[in-house]
Amino acid sequence: MNPLNLKNNALFLSCWYERSRPVQIICFGILILSIMLLTFMSVSTHETRPEVIWKSLFYVIVGLQGVVLLVQGTLFAGHMGSRERTSETLDFHRNSPEPITAKVFGLIFGSTWFEWAVFFILFVLELPFVLLPDINITQILLLNISLILSGIFFHTSLVTISLLSTNKKRGSSLGALLLFVFLGGPFFFYYLTTASSPFFSHLFGLTAFQYIIVDKTIQFSGSFYTFEFPLIVMQAIVQIPLFLLMINGMKRTFCMPNSPAWSKIDVLCFCGFLFFMITGFFMAGYSNLDQILANRTRHGFYPYSFEGFFRQEAYLYTFLYVGIGIMISFFCVPSYFKRSKYVVLSKKGLIKNRVMFDDGATSLFTIISYAFIGGMFLIPYIMTAKCSTLSGMTSFLLLSSNVVAFGGFLEFFRLGRFRNNKIFLITTMLVWWVFIPWMVFLMLGYNVRDNIFVASISPLSGFSHAVSLLIDKHPANLVVLVVPFFIASLMWILARQEHSSVERQAGFGTSERRKDS
Amino acid sequence: MSIVEVSQLRVDYDEVTAVNDISFNLERGKVYGFVGPNGAGKTSTIKALAGILEPKQGTIILNGYNLEIDREKALTHVGYMPDFPPVYENLKVWEYLDVFAAAYGIKAEERPNHVEKWLEKIDLSIKKDSLIKGLSRGMRQRLVLAKILEIGPNILLLDEPASGLDPIARKQMRDLLKEASANGATILISSHILSELSEFVDSVIILEKGNLVLAGTIDEIRKQIGGIQKLVIRFSKEEEGLVVFEKLLISEGISKECVTREKSKYIVHFQKSDEEASRFLNKLISNGVILAECSIKNDDIEDIFLKVGAKEVS
Numbered sequence: 117m118n119p120l121n122l123k124n125n126a127l128f129l130s131c132w133y134e135r136s137r138p139v140q141i142i143c144f145g146i147l148i149l150s151i152m153l154l155t156f157m158s159v160s161t162h163e164t165r166p167e168v169i170w171k172s173l174f175y176v177i178v179g180l181q182g183v184v185l186l187v188q189g190t191l192f193a194g195h196m197g198s199r200e201r202t203s204e205t206l207d208f209h210r211n212s213p214e215p216i217t218a219k220v221f222g223l224i225f226g227s228t229w230f231e232w233a234v235f236f237i238l239f240v241l242e243l244p245f246v247l248l249p250d251i252n253i254t255q256i257l258l259l260n261i262s263l264i265l266s267g268i269f270f271h272t273s274l275v276t277i278s279l280l281s282t283n284k285k286r287g288s289s290l291g292a293l294l295l296f297v298f299l300g301g302p303f304f305f306y307y308l309t310t311a312s313s314p315f316f317s318h319l320f321g322l323t324a325f326q327y328i329i330v331d332k333t334i335q336f337s338g339s340f341y342t343f344e345f346p347l348i349v350m351q352a353i354v355q356i357p358l359f360l361l362m363i364n365g366m367k368r369t370f371c372m373p374n375s376p377a378w379s380k381i382d383v384l385c386f387c388g389f390l391f392f393m394i395t396g397f398f399m400a401g402y403s404n405l406d407q408i409l410a411n412r413t414r415h416g417f418y419p420y421s422f423e424g425f426f427r428q429e430a431y432l433y434t435f436l437y438v439g440i441g442i443m444i445s446f447f448c449v450p451s452y453f454k455r456s457k458y459v460v461l462s463k464k465g466l467i468k469n470r471v472m473f474d475d476g477a478t479s480l481f482t483i484i485s486y487a488f489i490g491g492m493f494l495i496p497y498i499m500t501a502k503c504s505t506l507s508g509m510t511s512f513l514l515l516s517s518n519v520v521a522f523g524g525f526l527e528f529f530r531l532g533r534f535r536n537n538k539i540f541l542i543t544t545m546l547v548w549w550v551f552i553p554w555m556v557f558l559m560l561g562y563n564v565r566d567n568i569f570v571a572s573i574s575p576l577s578g579f580s581h582a583v584s585l586l587i588d589k590h591p592a593n594l595v596v597l598v599v600p601f602f603i604a605s606l607m608w609i610l611a612r613q614e615h616s617s618v619e620r621q622a623g624f625g626t627s628e629r630r631k632d633s
Numbered sequence: 634m635s636i637v638e639v640s641q642l643r644v645d646y647d648e649v650t651a652v653n654d655i656s657f658n659l660e661r662g663k664v665y666g667f668v669g670p671n672g673a674g675k676t677s678t679i680k681a682l683a684g685i686l687e688p689k690q691g692t693i694i695l696n697g698y699n700l701e702i703d704r705e706k707a708l709t710h711v712g713y714m715p716d717f718p719p720v721y722e723n724l725k726v727w728e729y730l731d732v733f734a735a736a737y738g739i740k741a742e743e744r745p746n747h748v749e750k751w752l753e754k755i756d757l758s759i760k761k762d763s764l765i766k767g768l769s770r771g772m773r774q775r776l777v778l779a780k781i782l783e784i785g786p787n788i789l790l791l792d793e794p795a796s797g798l799d800p801i802a803r804k805q806m807r808d809l810l811k812e813a814s815a816n817g818a819t820i821l822i823s824s825h826i827l828s829e830l831s832e833f834v835d836s837v838i839i840l841e842k843g844n845l846v847l848a849g850t851i852d853e854i855r856k857q858i859g860g861i862q863k864l865v866i867r868f869s870k871e872e873e874g875l876v877v878f879e880k881l882l883i884s885e886g887i888s889k890e891c892v893t894r895e896k897s898k899y900i901v902h903f904q905k906s907d908e909e910a911s912r913f914l915n916k917l918i919s920n921g922v923i924l925a926e927c928s929i930k931n932d933d934i935e936d937i938f939l940k941v942g943a944k945e946v947s
Contacts, residue, residue, distance in 0.1 A: 123735075123741040124735045124738070124740065124741060125735065126732050126733060126735045126736030129728075129731065129732045129735055130721055130724065130728075130732045133724050133725070133728040133731075133732070134721065134723045134724060199721070203719055203720065203721060203722065204715070204717075204719035205719045205720070205721060207680075207683075207685045207713070207715070207719060208713070208719060208733065208736075208780075209736065210683075210684060210685040211683045211684055211685055211708060211711065211713045212708065212733070212736040212737060213704075213705045213706070213708040213709040213711075213736075213737065213738070214705070214736050215705060371684075371704060372687055373685060373686060373687060374646075374686060374687050375687060
């Protein structure tokens with residue numbers, strides 16, 4: 117079946133029928149026309165120059181395009197995704213013989229057909245504005261291509277996430293949450309160390325503004341490693357692989373309902389992609405790094421002064437941070453796939469090993485890959501830093517303790533008994549542990565840096581402090597070192613308790629069965 | 634030839650094994666009752682067959698195709714109906730049928746007539762343009778039944794399909810299923826209402842705690858478990874009849890535990906052979922006992938299930 121044959125695409129039709137009610141269409145049409153008319157009337161009351169009036173109208177149309185496609189379209193994509201899950205009609209589509217590609221295509225474009233239709237109508241309305249002096253056809257085309265790329269990426273992401281977020285199968289939803297924690301980790305770390313990255317600008321499609329901003333006060337970079345790409349190409353390089361990742365997750369949700377949405381290979385590829393992109397943007401900044409740093413006195417919480425690009429001791433830190441990569445892979449990443457109540461029980465011989473999560477099984481190759489990726493993430497920063505061996509070691513210990521604490525935290529929740537509200541609890545605990553200490557400081561106006569021994573309770577500050585130690589600006593503080601280890605110990609005590617509890621329950625189950633037999 | 638072949642199927646939910654290494658085959662055009670208490674693994678098995686639950690291990694072959702390898706071909710003519718009907722609340726009745734007709738490859742130009750035909754069959758023509766959210770549960774159930782029958786299925790997987798239906802709708806559903814079966818569809822139907830299944834199933838598969846306990850035609854199972862026949866009698870003159878009856882029980886070596894009484898009726902349970910009950914009845918009549926009522930009944934699914942279930946538990 118051809119996925120583009122929309123007349124015979126069931127998921128497309130189901131969305132089409134629901135969203136093609138005349139009242140909805142007419143009301144929305146009136147709304148769009150009213151906004152345009154009001155803009156025209158409002159501008160023309162105080163402006164006599166026709167080109168300014170028409171230009172204002174052009175910007176309103178562009179704005180409407182963005183809002184309709186990226187905001188309303190994304191919301192509807194999410195809504196239609198969760199409709200499939202909550203009404204359980206998703207099971208009917210899983211059971212149908214339609215090709216997976218047709219299902220994925222039908223849901224993504226069916227849920228947003230109305231927004232796409234409005235988008236293309238507005239695109240046609242934009243074309244006559246090329247007659248205005250400052251607007252040309254290339255500008256309009258690039259803007260629209262950029263919005264289309266972002267639209268497809270946003271809609272696909274929201275459909276996939278909504279299919280997972282309301283998932284009734286516990287394994288998948290928890291898996292998805294943990295996956296997002298892992299996926300969020302590198303972003304988060306990256307944000308702390310290299311704020312205002314061009315990566316996010318491309319990811320969120322902000323580069324589209326470049327095509328309509330006339331005064332060019334906002335500049336976006338297309339620099340990548342030693343290349344200079346057009347912005348639209350750079351946006352495609354960032355968004356398309358992530359779009360494919362989302363599509364893969366969606367496909368697996370359709371045909372592998374009780375497996376994680378992404379296989380371990382998917383996650384590995386994603387991490388590799390992130391490393392490739394982040395390093396690419398970072399390296400591209402080398403040529404004018406001094407200039408950038410001169411204009412940026414604060415970086416995250418700490419002032420950075422990159423004094424040398426390459427140090428002789430770089431190999432030492434490379435070694436240390438590959439060590440951190442191994443720790444991450446050992447304590448955190450396998451938790452997603454391997455450590456669970458099921459594993460505890462199977463070790464007791466009560467359950468045979470299951471095939472279901474085979475693609476998530478931990479192997480030596482996977483651990484080495486994660487170690488490599490984990491280590492490589494940090495190398496660019498290490499190589500540009502200048503610090504003493506003591507600071508380097510302290511930084512390493514701090515980062516390690518945070519990784520161990522996070523591993524313990526995951527283990528605790530993977531083994532936890534409180535199932536129904538597990539997602540709620542995991543979120544609450546993360547918020548308390550990660551954000552609250554940090555937010556209290558911000559709200560009270562205290563300087564996090566001067567009170568780092570308290571702030572280091574939160575890994576948010578702990579990580580940041582560990583990285584800042586690399587530039588030799590802060591003396592090592594014993595309290596700062598002890599606090600994360602204390603947190604790590606606490607997390608592992610909790611995890612151990614859950615482990616024992618599962619074993620006790622397993623033992624109880626066995627004796628009961630024996631009695632029965 | 635088997636249209637459904639299940640071998641060593643196992644379904645796990647985390648640490649719980651819902652279905653444990655079960656194997657069975659379903660023949661073309663036959664109706665199978667899927668019986669078992671709550672938590673026996675019926676729904677998990679049906680979901681695994683419908684391709685909406687991944688088995689931990691085992692092979693499922695539908696229409697000659699391996700579900701894991703040739704998913705789309707295997708599911709081409711498979712209809713699945715869960716106990717609670719999943720519907721799009723904001724779609725109209727005809728739109729719902731149209732959507733799923735499209736999912737099973739019925740062409741756009743053929744669909745309007747097709748949908749009309751099925752709406753008439755399930756008596757929902759009058760509600761054609763109503764939103765589904767305004768339908769009662771019974772109507773929704775009928776709509777979902779039409780959804781799975783409209784595709785001309787070879788295999789029908791029905792999980793408690795009659796729940797929520799009134800007696801008239803149940804009869805209507807039975808008639809539709811009989812028609813589908815007559816057209817060559819294989820039906821696997823799970824139900825708690827065992828008397829309902831008795832009327833039209835050819836064979837029964839009994840599950841207990843995820844294990845397949847027994848499978849076969851009702852007669853085969855009856856023989857397998859030591860078939861039971863019940864002789865139900867009511868004496869015209871109870872006092873006189875009872876004297877002869879008790880003597881005959883002793884002479885035939887039937888213990889008092891095999892006899893139960895329901896008001897004025899006496900029920901004798903025979904476990905050795907099918908002829909035992911009729912031989913006893915002949916002797917009773919030849920000894921001059923006048924009977925106001927008599928009947929010989931074979932075990933129905935309910936009796937078999939209770940017996941097998943009791944054995945399993947003990």
